[in-house]
Amino acid sequence: MAATFSYDVVVLGYGAAGAAAALQAAQSGAKVLVVEKSSTGGGNSFVSSANMTCPQDFQAAMKKDGAAHFTDYLEESTQHTTPREVIAAFTKGLYEIEPWLKELGGELEDSKYDKMYSYYIPPMTFPHLDSAQGLNLTVRHLKQTKLSPADTGGRRIWELLHHHIKDNANITLSYNSRCKRILKDHNGQINGVLLQNDEFVPAPAVIMACGGFENDIELRRDLMGPREFGLLGSPHNNGDGFRLAQHVGARLWHASAEATVLGLLPPGEECGFALGVRKPGFIYVNRTGQRFVDETKIESHRGHIETAEQDPYSGKSAHDPMYMISDKENLLDPDKPPIVDFFSYQVVVNGYKWSEHSEEEIKKGWVIVADTLEDLAEKLDMQELPATVGEWNDQCQNPPQIDETLATTLDPMRRDHETLVPLKAPFCAIRIMPLLYNTQGGPRRNEKAQILSIDGPPIEGLYGAGECGSIWGHVYQSSTNFAETIVFGRIAAKEAAALAKSRKKLPLR
Structure with a gap:
């Protein structure tokens, strides 16, 4: 008798990472449950500018060297706090965002805003790095269209994804719901989640897209120090994912990193x-x-x-x-x-x-x-x-009066x-x-979006996307956080759907 599950994939969180994961998993043939603790979803993604930095001629870069130059730069800018293979997976996934959004009816364009002297975002955050030399970057976001009419970039992308999710027969949206525990079987494989009402939902794969811990003051002080911070994004991000990861035995990383x-x-x-x-x-x-x-x-x-x-x-x-x-x-x-x-x-x-x-x-x-x-x-x-x-x-x-050859400022x-x-x-x-904007810390993931155990190997059936265990540690090139939600949401979904398909064929043990 084959293993029986209520869903193939459970997605925790319904921001852009969770939405991208849910839609991609359904496109990959999986039956999906999305667990969202708020009444509407959106998370930080909904209120983001959703800018995405990439090489100016990305298509040419991918044909020439797989965008290795951009990967070199991102690896050096993180000061090697993220493995190269993970960054390379991001670069490849970033290249694939535009055609995927086009399939959904979206279109990217160069970002243009009024000049602001207190809000400074250069296309390249660290232009003096060796790997930055000769690299030309641009910043893009989703164009405002009839299908994506919102004034703000993050809302456009989230609503575009939601448009394709809300009536999808293979996706169930559960609002005002919260995951208490991610559960493993006696072999250490993920076998479902326990919700806040003690309902057990069997599933062979879980994708953590839970957001960060910006609004958990105690956790924030423990990991980032006693300085006073305010929130720019969603007040719903209060560290659920961080604690769920600890309970399930995940290895943590980038705990003090933030934007x-x-x-x-x-x-x-x-x-x-x-x-x-x-x-x-x-x-x-x-x-x-x-x-x-x-x-x-x-x-x-x-x-x-x-x-x-x-x-x-x-x-x-x-x-x-x-x-x-x-x-x-x-x-x-x-x-x-x-x-x-x-x-x-x-x-x-x-x-x-x-x-x-x-x-x-x-x-x-x-x-x-x-x-x-x-x-x-x-x-x-x-x-x-x-x-x-x-x-x-x-x-x-x-x-x-100064020598202009020695300085450009007075x-x-x-x-x-x-x-x-x-x-x-x-x-x-x-x-x-x-x-x-967001915290970056949480469960460590590899290039397949698999969450790693505290002992090193992946926890079978557990995946991560978005700021809950972001790939960006220490500091990072600006306008790469939002793109990561889409990239690793899709990677996690493809891997989770494939695993679920294989596990459904296994006999019950």
């Missing part, structure tokens, strides 16, 4: 807004009222890393709390808000619209305005602020010359902090 942007977390709110300053009239100051960084070159996935210096005498943050100090041209602009308005949970899900001239945000105390620097310094309890702004204005108006923090704009009254301030 963060500097932004505003309003008091009493779960999620914040990424800064999207459109004009160069602003600076950042730390808790002592001093500038400490080139404000225009903080790569917008490295907000924590680039501002995380510690005070050697106290062990505490050298900079928190941090503030953006701006002139009226930015925060009081009637046309452009000082936030990134094309992604984030607040914008996409909550539908928050920043008010003209920041009038409502000033009333709420999110934006602090003063006619004089002395008044602003008093409101912020920051005595050194007038002197810092005075030095900045003097530097902008009377730049020192600022000690290395800001480009054209961004040296003095600040004029009225003055505005916003408290800023690192906001988490």
Whole structure:
């Protein structure tokens, strides 16, 4: 008698990774159950910009060398915290995304946004690496079409996938459901999941696409340290996958890795807004009222890393709390808000619209305005602020004479010359902090998306995709997280469907 299962594949989580996995598994002939703890799904993917970095002529690169140059660069940029074969699987899968989306009715295009001085994403994050030389990259996202009409890239892709999933006879969506345990049989093979109501669902393969642990403060402090973070993405990501992986005996990796942007977390709110300053009239100051960084070159996935210096005498943050100090041209602009308005949970899900001239945000105390620097310094309890702004204005108006062959900047923090704009009254301030797009840590996976056991070999029947055990460790090339959800969601699905097919033929033991 052959083994009997309720489903061939159980997918945990219904963001882009889970959706890609579910759809691909069904396309591979599997019967799929998707377990999603929220009432709608989408996760971080739904509120993402969904930018994807790839070589400019990817087709030519794949024909020439399998995009080995891009693989070299990604391997070096992660500082070898991810095996090359895993990165090579990502590169190959990235090349396959565009034709797959075309089959579904989607189309990729180059990403183009208004220039923002506080939101800096170069096509190449680490241009000075040896492997970066001669490599030309571009950033793409899903084009807005009738089938993908949303204003934001991540929502477009998730809704495109959902369009093909919601009426698929081989896929069952279970919302408001939660996995308590992933179960193994006496041979150590996956044989199903236990849901929150103690319902056992037999299945030979499980794909973990559970999201990260951004909203589990205790887990975050254990793995990333005591610094205060806010959320940019979904508040539903609270470490379920991390704990499920521990219970099932998975090996963990990349636990402290993350992606963060500097932004505003309003008091009493779960999620914040990424800064999207459109004009160069602003600076950042730390808790002592001093500038400490080139404000225009903080790569917008490295907000924590680039501002995380510690005070050697106290062990505490050298900079928190941090503030953006701006002139009226930015925060009081009637046309452009000082936030990134094309992604984030607040914008996409909550539908928050920043008010003209920041009038409502000033009333709420999110934006602090003063006619004089002395008044602003008093409101912020920051005595050194007038002197810092005075030095900045003097530097902008009377730049020192330097040899242009030796430097391209006139600022000690290395800001480009054209961004040296003095600040004029009225003055505005916003408290800023690192906001988490996502965490990367979780169960370690190989190039087949198989999750590895703590002893090394794969746990048969267990697979991973997305930020729960992301392949990107330490630091990573920007705009590769979203692509990974699709790539490893599809790899996991193909492997899981094939395993399920083979196990259904085995006799019960």
